Amino acid sequence: MQTRLAEFIKDTEVGREADAILRKCVHCGFCTATCPTYQLLGDELDGPRGRIYLIKQMLEGAPVTAKTQQHLDRCLTCRACETTCPSGVAYGRLVDLGRVLVDQRVRRPAGARTVRWALRELVSRPGVFGLAMKAGRMVRPLLPATLKDKVPPLRPAGAWPAPRHARRMLALAGCAQPAMMPSVNAATARVLDALGISLIEAPGAGCCGAVRHHLSDHGGSRADARRNIDAWWPLIERGEVEALVMTASACGVQVKDYGHLLAGDPAYADKAARVAALTQDIGEVLADRIDALKRCLPARARPEPLAFHAPCTLQHGLRLKTRVESVLMAAGFVLTPVPDAHLCCGSAGTYSLLQPALSNRLRENKLAALASGGAGQIASANVGCISHLAAGTDTPVVHWIELIDRRLNG
Known part of the structure; x- marks a missing residue:
């Protein structure tokens, strides 16, 4: 594509x-x-190629509007x-840059600005988000449907094994997951403990920045990255951890991009590059140790059918399309x-709150696809996808690592 960037950006x-x-x-x-919004809306400008043209025109100095x-x-x-592009276009980075530039030139209505500010400041602060989630559970029956969907019932985390192994890995607690699904990291710690690896968290680390x-x-996301690096670096520098384990695939994509x-x-x-290189999704960690995992698992009388939803961040962001599936089959x-x-299932971080109509249509389609095979439960790999899908179905939806934990520990 030929470009002639305007002076303000060139x-x-x-x-x-x-x-x-x-x-x-x-x-x-x-x-x-392969674009979900193009398939729903049929508008070229709601597909990647159309959005690329819009960003190109903006960078070349064309007028920018609310449309x-x-x-x-x-x-x-x-x-x-x-994943589909034969030319390797980094569309995700381009659209993130484009959004920043549009927001600089098109002022959003006051209500929209307030909502986006609240999401940035609430979700990204684990302490504040935890209090909000606790309050939300207390009044859940009174909440509007859109918010009720985001307040899942609390599943007890269970015991977190004390560090006892020479081999250690470092987990990111994150921002939303500790309040919404504390069972996920605890289950991960128990699974790794069975494999002779202790999982720890570093005080001071928080939201990945996504x-x-x-x-x-973007300035705030870089500040989040620096804070996390500062929290992790002493352990990394002393060689006390061999990997950074991500149990939410969306966080994995963000930390991999530090x-x-x-x-x-x-x-x-240099520190950011080192952190990115050490970062692994828990699916990668277990897929690389699948023989050891098999030795720990009790024999199963008969196979159990399961519908697995691979989050976009897992299959398109991290490009780990079959790693988790191989662990589940094992x-x-x-x-x-x-x-x-x-x-996409329509979760996409804050998308389900900012674009609820499109998000719910995508969820309906995804749940129909997941149900078509007749499985009695659904597993996924990201807290946002799990809570979003669970709000639209009576079928149990869990993080896949919780299923491995149940197989190991009952």
Whole structure:
């Protein structure tokens, strides 16, 4: 794609990155076939190719309107288009840059600005979010449906094994997951403990930064990254941990990108690259130790059918499309077919709150696909997807690591 960037952006770091991404696009349109919003709306501007044109026009100095903003807002950042793209266009990075630039030129209504500010400040602060979730559970029957969906019943975490092994890994507690699903990291700790690995968390680490980043607060997301690196670095520098384990695939994508986010920061660039290199999804960790896991698992009398929803962040962001599935099958689960498994469930971080109509349509389609194989339970790999799907069905929806924990520990 030929570009002629306007003077206001041409010689900036953002302009150079956007220009390099744009020039890889060959207009082929393969991306539209896998775009969830294009499939729902049928509008070229609600697909990756159309949004790329909108960003290109903005960078070349064309007028920017609220319609431009709306089309970029409707993007889920699921990155299914990246998996399909034959040219390697980094669409996710481009649309994030585009949103920041649009927000600088198109002022949102006061109500919309307030909601987005509240999401950035509430969700990304574990202490504040935890109190809000506790209060929400107390008045859950009185909440409107949109908010009630985001307040799942609390599942007890169970015991977290005390560190006792020479081998240790470091977990990110995150921001939403400790309040919404504390059982996930505790289950991970028990599974790894059975494999001779102690899982620990570092005080001071918090939100990975994804919430702020995708709401156009890139400065805030970099601050989140620096805070986490500061919390983890003493353990990494002393060689006390061999990996950073992510139990929410969305956090994994964000932390894996720390090297890129802080590449221009002399004080943090090398540390960020090291952190990114150490980061692994729990699916990677167990898939690399699948024989050891099999030896720990009790024999199963008969296979158990399971519908697995691979979050977009797992299959398109981390490109780990089959790693979790291999672990589940090794543990005795039979994975039922899921039509259009590459499509987003509609959760997408804060998307389900900001774009509820589109989000709910995507959820309905995803739940129908997951139910089509007849499985009695659904598993996924990200707290947002799990809570979003669970709000639309009576079928149990859990994190897949909880199923492995049950197989190991009852």
